[in-house]
Amino acid sequence: MKTATVYDVAKRAGVSRGTVDRVIFNRGRVSQKTVEKVREAIRELNYSANPSASALASKQIHCFACLIPQHQKGEYWDVVDEGFKHGLEEITFCNVDLRMYYYDQNDIESYRKMAAEILELRPRGVITNAVFKEAVTEFSYKLKDLAIPMAFIDNKYDDLDFDIYCGVDPYNSGQLGAYLLTVHQKVESVAMIRVVRDSGKHADPNAPRRHGFVDYIADHFPDSAIYTLFIDPSSSESIASSMDRFASAHPEVRHYAVTNSRLFLIANWLKDNYDPERVVVGFDDLEGNLKAMREGLVDFLVTKDIPGQSNYLLTNFVRNVIYSQPPKVKNNYVHMDVLSKMNCNK
């Protein structure tokens, strides 16, 4: 059986194809009575547009904006960025123009500034991540006023109004890290390392992961100590000296977890102070982290398909917005992967 075309719908509704088009895209300038006739014909014929033909005929360009942290090559957000680029290629036929905006994770004002620019652009949709609660909230309200849909990538604020989200369950990722760190072990103390510059002003989207980590340890090893150690990554000397200081103060600690993605920054120290008894767990399969794993400095890495996640979000969000359909699932939790030395290549 052939599928229905605009032409069939038009005939059925007793109007012309142009009118059908106006109804489908709510372009107005159609009498209410006609609208209903057309809607009914569409339903009866179970019509849905042929996407190839739409893409071919449409000249419109759909502009989207994306606001994420600025980053260096090889860092977490760089990989996220890659995923967006890939996704963009997959939907070339949708004619979307994706504008990237970057903010400074140490500076809430930079977020506000970029958000303002985006508002001015009036894009068809906006993608961002959850960092500065206050600024993101303001932004989301303003977008709502303009009826611009918004999507969260990587992490989210559940009480805000967004259309679609894609990321892992951060609390659970922390639990998984703790499990791997301690599996088949007796544990008396663990170190939780946070590699952040400027820990005071820095946004802290990783808190839920740390909570998951801490809760797991507390549940399974109630007598274990949990030390939190801040490492300032600004110079390799400061990294080494902080690590040295901690290690000599707590020589009994054998279990180390780095709860953000920057394990690779302490790889040198781990190597220079190698201890076969030490167990190390990190997060995210950045090239630097994988390298450390191949060198035997890390036992497990909790990760996910980082570019796949942003790719997925973009392609779905764009399709939803363009064809004004709600997403099939709003909260897309991607699954977590576990990497060990045996499966960290490719």
Next chain:
Amino acid sequence: MKTATVYDVAKRAGVSRGTVDRVIFNRGRVSQKTVEKVREAIRELNYSANPSASALASKQIHCFACLIPQHQKGEYWDVVDEGFKHGLEEITFCNVDLRMYYYDQNDIESYRKMAAEILELRPRGVITNAVFKEAVTEFSYKLKDLAIPMAFIDNKYDDLDFDIYCGVDPYNSGQLGAYLLTVHQKVESVAMIRVVRDSGKHADPNAPRRHGFVDYIADHFPDSAIYTLFIDPSSSESIASSMDRFASAHPEVRHYAVTNSRLFLIANWLKDNYDPERVVVGFDDLEGNLKAMREGLVDFLVTKDIPGQSNYLLTNFVRNVIYSQPPKVKNNYVHMDVLSKMNCNK
């Protein structure tokens, strides 16, 4: 900058659009000299067809055939099958008709019979897996005679002529299983369980995985015993009695690996004979295996994105065949995932 169209290519090569089309699809009836001119123009303009327009204009239906093991709902090959169905949807605009054929893994003749049927169909391409070396070899030769491209899914024979493959590195998956079974442990003996009906006649595509497993244990625990245990899944009594017999003969064994995907068949026994000291590793995230994991009967499951793998293979293979382009990468090794109780949901 606007992207080049057939028209641009035609102009540049000094021919008509029809000729360009003939060259692209190797329809023949074009002089060698013209072919080269067109090819060059295509390269210079970096031309690639607008998929929407192609889809819209083309009426041809491309028939593909897929020959894999017959299966029940929820089993490994059922999930593979799902992936094909998904992939098919993704490329609806390519107008492909995918015909599924199933053979009996205990009966090489059933493979031969289905292969013969496929040969008669003369599809544009064939997908199968590597099982009965002899029968698959015959099949591949006949396909080659007919110039029908072929793809391997899940496992392959490297000495045969195929266009594209997608699967994990099976040897490595065995090693990973062994690693997870023994991580942070001292091991003196392990049991390797094979759940197969009719072990004599049954095809054995899992051998490389077992080799990887055995080699790892031998390398890291040279003094450890490795017991191989066959379980006939035909009745739950036979499963239980075989397991009982083994367990009482070797009460010291604490480490169990099920090297094919059917761990779920011994889940009941594991539950009825629960031992907190026991470590169990299995393969593939079938629903039954996941259930066993959630119940705390399994420590680790080595898996991969099963439907993703067949989806990927199909969509790429079809595109390659239709647009007669070689695959970007011939051997697509998908990465292995590690599942534990902390990340086995979703």
Next chain:
DNA sequence: CTGAAAGCGCTAACAA
């Protein structure tokens, strides 16, 4: 408010 008609880039049948 509504209809008619000109393409979008490509394929395939038909002429030459």
Next chain:
DNA sequence: TTGTTAGCGCTTTCAG
């Protein structure tokens, strides 16, 4: 061998 041309189903402009 090659060129010409009529659509594929939809969007969009321009007249009514």
